[in-house]
Amino acid sequence: MTWKPSTPFNVPCQVLTTTLTKVNGVNVKVRTLGRTFLASVRSFGGTETEKDGNIVVLDTAIVNCWYSPDIESGDAILILTDNSEWEILGTPENINMQNQWLSFKIRRIKGGA
DSSP states (O other), rough: OOOOOOOOOEEEEEEEEEEEETTTTTEEEEEEEEEEEEEEEEESSOOEEEETEEEEOOOOEEEEEOOOOTTTTTTTEEEEETTEEEEEEEEEEGGGGGGSSEEEEEEOOOOOO
């Protein structure tokens, strides 16, 4: 049985390749802009977790796109419609190992101190 995406790839995204560099002995993530691609991005209202005794809702989503070996675990994506940055969680799944479709979960990166 062949897997097919259920929604069109109509969301423009850009890969943010992540490299770790040491600054004063501390690993710092440096993200560089990569190629752009189209994907389907589905959000389910976030994921509830408990942190320090409080319930926190993390913005999460599922991304499906054409297979590309340059999208890797630890990288991030930039959704170009709203310029939001999202971190890739886990390892992107090469569906049916056919090098045709890619699926992965993302979590929104928000600034703040």
